[in-house]
Amino acid sequence: MANAQLQVKFVTNRLGNQNLVHSGFKFQAKNKRGIRTYWKCSTANCPATINTLNNIPTKVSANHNHGSDPMQLKVDDVLQRMKVRCTNELTPISTIYEEELVKLRTDDCNDDTQELVENIPTFPSCKNIMYNKRKKNLPVLPKTVDQINIDGIWTRTTKGDPFLLADDNREGRMLDCCYNV
Ligand SMILES: [Zn+2]
Known part of the structure; x- marks a missing residue:
């Protein structure tokens, strides 16, 4: 078909x-x-x-041998919205989690909404997947000055001006970057 x-x-x-x-x-x-x-x-x-x-x-x-689970699908929808925001925004992850829960409560709140909110995993149990989503788009934070690696798009400001002004790349490395990004 x-x-x-x-x-x-x-x-x-x-x-x-x-x-x-x-x-x-x-x-x-x-x-x-x-x-x-x-x-x-x-x-x-x-x-x-x-x-x-x-x-x-x-x-x-579609010859299922069981009933559907609409609540789980609603929960998945909410988690999906959180994950998309974690990928597209730099809002703190805990804030995204809270904001999405608040949105549910204000949208035409009823018993179903309450049940949905109760079924959303707690922040500690779903934060790792959200942090992973965000990490995919951001470079790893360097632990030492030697690990700082500024190349490609990161050498330019959001306006396209040079961001990295100088890098002597020696021991006791000095980097000079534009602060007006
Ligand atoms: Zn099935």
Whole structure:
């Protein structure tokens, strides 16, 4: 059944892998060959599978042997929003976590919202994945002056002016950088 209208979306799981979500069920990629992916329901021993071509479903066998878990999918959505912000912003990670929780409470708060908030993992249990997201975009902080390595985009200010003005690269190294970034 080739049907480009089927609604699927993609979320990143705790390990940083992509999951596919279809009709309230989560699928894991089991096999990838070029732009073709074979997905299997993430519930153990469930026979449901989906084939995608370029992320568009080409074959869906939604023969699940269990009910869907809409609460887990809502939790995944919130965590996904946090992870995207950790990648795109430099706001402190604990602030992003708190802000996203606050947003849930103010958006049309009801029993479902309360249940959702209670199901969000605590900050200590989900902070590592968020720090990992951020680390991917930022250079590692140097521990000594010798480890400072300014090259590529980091030699320019956000306006494109030179940032690194001088580097004698000797023992007792002196770096002179533009402070007006
Ligand atoms: Zn299933």
